[in-house]
Each structure stands twice: as C-alpha cells, then as structure tokens.
Amino acid sequence: MKIGGGSYTLSDRNLVLEIEAGFDLSGQRCRYILLGENGSGKTSFLEKILLPALDSHDVDYLYIGQDIRNQLYTLRALLATMGLSVIGAGERELLRVWAAHSPTAKVLIMDEFDKYFSDYEFMFEWTKTVIPLSFVVTHHDEPMRPRYEESTGRVCRVRFEPIGQDGRLKRVRIRQEQPCPC
C-alpha cells in the first residue's frame, strides 16, 4: 500500500500538493517527520490524503490532531462508552488508555503534539510493540532527533515547501530529505 507521487488538488483547502516521492504504508518500521512552515499543507496532507488512504485500505490508526484539547473530550466519551473508568483521568492517562485499547492500530499520526508535550516519546513507547509506522508533524524536530534515531533507526524527514500560487490555489512541493530509508 502506497501514497503515490504526483499532484493532489485539495480545492476546499486551496492547495495543490505535489508529492515527489510516494509514501510506503505497507507497515515496515518507519517514522516520517513532516516539516514546513505554517499553512504549507501538513495537516491537509494528513487529513485529506493520508487518513482517506488508510481508511480505503481498512488500516486502523491512532490520529492525534492539533486541537488535542477538543479531541480529548471525544476520547473521554469513547473510553467511557467502552466501559472504562476515565473519571478524573489526566490527559496523558487518557492517551495511554486509548493506545492500550487500540490493539489493531498500525499507524500513529501526531500533528504538532509537541505543542502540548515537548517530549512525546512516551507515545511511541506505549505503542511500539504494535505500531510500526508513524507520521509526526512538528516545527522543532531538532531536540528530538537523537531520540528518534535511538528508538526507531528508520527516520525520514519530509519537507513541505511552497513553490508558488496558481490563482487561489497554493502550490506546495513535498520532498523527502535524503537519505530516506523508509
């Protein structure tokens, strides 16, 4: 399973994403780090290209959005309807219980999770036995670099670079930094 290279038009987001090299979603151990300025289409890539691709292949995933504070309300509700006691549980505990009760998830996706938790390696620790593939959107990958290499080995940095405007559509090139081992 792959997200192929090519041009993807997201009219409702006024974006054209030009993916140079595709993304392998076949389940091998790999961490993609998505980098780029605000408004360069990282979240749109996740929500409009990656998630639909995973859905269409029935691949389960854990997606943590940028507005995690809002998402946590839905997580608390979800876990409560699963019969789990989440009264008084803090944010980290909610995430831990959710991860522990998602045994079929194969991809971990975190969109600017470091806005809330500067060291977010705990999410990988909790899921490492079942989730081989992950996508992380961040603006500050430098502090976490040594940790990535240590825990994953296969890390691929992906740059989102605006390359121009086409009417109201913003063109963005998605380029994998070399060498990309995934």
Place this chain on the structure above:
Amino acid sequence: MPMLKLSALALGTGWFFWLFVFGPLYSHLPAQSAALAVALLWSYLRFGRRETISLLKFCLPFVAFLLAFGLIFHFTRLLGRQDWLEDTIVKCLVFPSSLTFLKIMLSYVTYLDILRLPLSMNRRIDMITVKSAFQKGSRALKRFSWYLNTYSGLKSRHRIRYAMTRYACLIIALYLFLYQEIENSNRLLKNRYRHLG
C-alpha cells in the same frame, strides 16, 4: 431597544411552540411539513448550507430511532392505538423544525443585547457565558464528529450499534465540552469584571 427586540424574539419563539409543538397545528401534517421547510430555508439563508446540513445530521439518529420505535408500535398495535405511525411522523417533523427555529431565534440575540439588559451583572455574565459556550459548542460538534470517524474502536462494531455508540459519544463529548467551557468562561468573566470594577 434590546428589551423590545428580545421581547419580540421571545414572543416569536413562544408563538411557534404554541402553534406547532403544543397547540392547534401539532397533528396537522401539511402544516408541520411547511414549518420544517420554512425553518430549513431560514437556516440556510442565515447560517449557510453546511451548518444546516450539520444540524440535520445531528437530528438524524434521534429521528431514525423515533421512527423505528413508531413503526414497531404501529405494527404491534401497542395499547390498541391505530395512530402510532401518524403521531411518529409528526414528532419526526416537530423535533428538527423546533430545534432549527430555536437556534435561529437565539442567533439574533447579540452580546450587546445581553449587556444592555436591566439585570444584575452576575446574571448578564451568566447569560453571556451560556451564549458563548453554545456558539462554541455548535462549532466543536462538527470537529467532534470528525474525530469520532477516525476511531477504530468504534468502527469495528455492528452497523446499528456503531451508529448508536457514535451518537452517544458525540452527546457525551458535547456535554463535557459545554460543562467545562461554561465553567471556565464564567470564572474568567467574573474575575475580569471584579478587577475592572
């Protein structure tokens, strides 16, 4: 002036509920259909297509549930009644139309109207808090619904059970959000007012 406006809105709302929900046109199917059509058209003009569809989607599980029970009661002739189906259809029309109408009426109440009300500041702060929370709530609802679609723990269940659990999650999430939002905004507003005073 705000008192006049709020009175007119309250009167309009009261009139709608008296006529269509509790009053003479309750069991009149053509009138109920027309009321729903007008409410939806008004909502479309005031809030746009997306928000109107989103409101309808919110009502849909409840309406479907109501209809299912109505059909069961109708075919089993529960309590010997013959009018279960007709009564159910009326309720299926009344629920979305009254909710939409109420939302439209409340949307005309502005923060300035509330501030100008001849009430104590604490009461006005309470009203502002509730209005602000519900406004945020309707925006959050769409995002909650989107998040729930991404949870595999929900997806794997039986179709009807999935729909019902998802709806329950949505209601619980919204309730938790509103509870927290009202508490935070109220505390913040009262604190600011105290220090301004």
